[in-house]
Amino acid sequence: MSEVIHAGQQDDHHDDHHDHGPDKGLARWLFTTNHKDIGTLYLWFSFAMFLVGGVMALVIRTELFQPGLQFVNPEFFNQMTTNHGLIMVFGAIMPAFVGLANWLVPMQVGAPDMALPRMNNLSFWILPFAFGIMISTLFMEGGGPNFGWTFYAPLSTTYAPDSVTFFIFAVHLMGASSIMGSINIIATILNMRAPGMTLMKMPLFIWTWLITAYLLIAVMPVLAGAVTMMLFDIHFGTSFFNAAGGGDPVMFQHIFWFFGHPEVYIMILPAFGVISHIIPAFARKTLFGYDSMVYAVASIAFLSFIVWAHHMFTVGMPLAGQLFFMYTTMLIAIPTGVKVFNWTATMWRGSMTFETPMLFAIAFVVLFTIGGFSGLMLAITPVDYQYHDTYFVVAHFHYVLVPGALFSIIAAVYFWFPKWTGKMYNETLGKLHFWLSFIGVNITFFPQHFSGLAGMPRRIPDYPLQFADFNMVSSVGAFIFGFSQLFFLYVIIHGIRSGTPAKARAWEGAKGLEWTLPSPAPYHSFTHPPKVTDEEVHA
């Protein structure tokens, strides 16, 4: 590949030899088309956004530590909840998974790089601008977005602060970035697999990302449509969502959640992939039920398109509609259960050790399952009326996103860290990080189930006195969790600087083409197609 690209170019600092390495300095990062560099950029960017979103979460939890208004006013509080959600979803979780895909897809399918390296560069470098714009709205007159990450019209149109236009532009940029990233991933997976790697031999991380990428391509344009209609309502006198002009505010919600529910799975399917690599590695046993794992992911992806209105049970739908969405949503429990059972069966009669990635993976399975249970409860329409828009929902989606998606990302970082850096992180520090996170996350979010059931609405800056105890516990947990992620940063930097050298197969039980490469992996992953053996991939 690289000979073809460079032939005929007067590219003196980017040499013509086969084993060329990266540029020096800033140019390396600005102009890079290398999947590892771009993966690294994505991962650091998402970590930075995670800290920004985390600070916002701590502002929220500080205000909620006690009843009454102490630190921020309600207007700013709403900006914090909104931006916390947007930044964590679009700035932290999604880019982190794209970063993992960049690092891992070429190495796992036996390719030298991603299929579309220049687009890869563009899809990353759009993001800092998108989030720069979005965060800058907080400093604009009238304040930043304050209508919740779900930005329901007309609160986000007729009643929105002026900065909403910048928000719309930022969302468009994020969408463009995601779509380009997905195209790249699909093109790489479908075209650049090493000979012999048939679809049903692909590692699960590849499978889950392939399906995720299709979901992204299907729904990001829907989101773009929603914000464009908002833009027209705000500036060009249309009335898509304005009841007074004959429009329909509920239509906004249908469009938003037609994007939003698949979006939820966009954030969890790659996590399933990650966990399906880590558990077998540390159980020293082949993944149980590979085929059913693939089918389960595919059916979850399919179902994700026909369940969206379960977010809108209280909006006023006909009985038949309510029943339809209740039944389809309940169905999701079946493939999700299959996954959990398969992971458990993989552990069963394995020969397990409990290094940091495994601890995070086990915590993922347990806590994600708890989030799944509350999800099933929320699917039951008549009881959802009681849970809807209370802290029970907040607890539910934080259980699937924090000890769910986020834990899987952290697990992946620890698991592939030796392959990326050629160093081993310090295991004791890693375990400490795990226990702090595990305890912090549960203290933060478990009590929110109770405050929700007791009737505390979400997105309120102040609350009736009976919710005081749970909120206090939750705030303490949030600070423990928040600071343990700074400790994560320390563990990583410590590992990069003074970790011990890692072997090619850093974990003895790890399988997959990436472990046949030296650690750290060479700048161009597989310059010659590797031999795909039953030993390394699913047979």
Added chain:
Amino acid sequence: MKQRISLAGGLLSLLMAGVATADELNLRPGVTDISQQVYDLHMIILVICVFIGIAVFGVMFWSVIHHRRSAGYEAAKFHESTKLELAWTIVPTLILIGMAIPATQVLVAMYDTGGEDMTVEVRGYQWKWQYKYLDDDYNNTFSFFSNMATTQDEIQNRSAKGENYLLEVDNPLRIPSNRKVRFLVTSEDVIHAWWVPDFGIKRDAVPGMLNELWTVVEEPGIYRGQCTELCGKDHGFMPVVVEVMEEADFDAWYAEEVANESVRQEALSKTFTHEELMEQGEEVYGTFCASCHQPNGQGLPPVFPSLVGSPYIVGPRDDHIKMVIEGVPGTAMQAFGRQLDAAQLAAVVHYERHSWGNDSDDITQPRDVIELSGE
């Protein structure tokens, strides 16, 4: 391992501590037949989930404890089993069907509208509720606003918080016990959600839409809830309070309100003194305007303008009246002509023109407002 157990134990006891000090841990069973059914359904599903959880996590932890390399355990070789995989697809399906049946029954019961004894329109505003009592032909007999009664002093921690902090209003919705009451829920501006947990009913208030709800409450009492759909700045401060009255008490109250309504109609043609207007105006201002323009009229610029020396107040009075009647579309300044009657509007405009150093020489009467509103 020991370390792990003690850590988990620590976590558990911390949670328990939180749990023990709280009044409520679970959904409330509520006071209506529907809310009771909902509660039972909730318990069924919760218990099923807890059992499945115990089973799955039990197997997993058994494995974690026994199948570890440090215990010398050798990994087995199996990686699939059609029988098992079929079993854990079919059994959950059956369990789900078992859940779906009662869920469907409760939902169908909730949709059993019609046959109501009376109808109340519930209308959400930023940030208060309006209750309109409709007669059999859906005409408005009388209506009132229900504002949060908790004071800024309590919210800003300047005075002790009362028992019903954030859950108290000036005028609760009143309904009779033992009668089927139908609610038509809608909104004037953004989406709100009207929720009374003890009745087991919650519905979004969507502008341009009428959502239907109903309830029958046997037990007289005061029931409290909150708005549950983010609706802007004071979303946390728009409680829902319903007072369920004995039927006879309710009928007496209802008759009195209908009579008061005709007095209100009369006020529209009266001429008031400056003092009367100031007194009423202050009251109206406090409930409807102070949340944005602040009690001292200074507002919160740039979002909520100051009314002191405002061009509207220094300028012609009729422009001032019109602006309050019509509001400013696309801003938080609502069209108050739809919420306040002419007497209230006259009073609040008069009050603004004579307070905080504003010093006009005019007097505003209800008839001035009626002339301008063109009705």
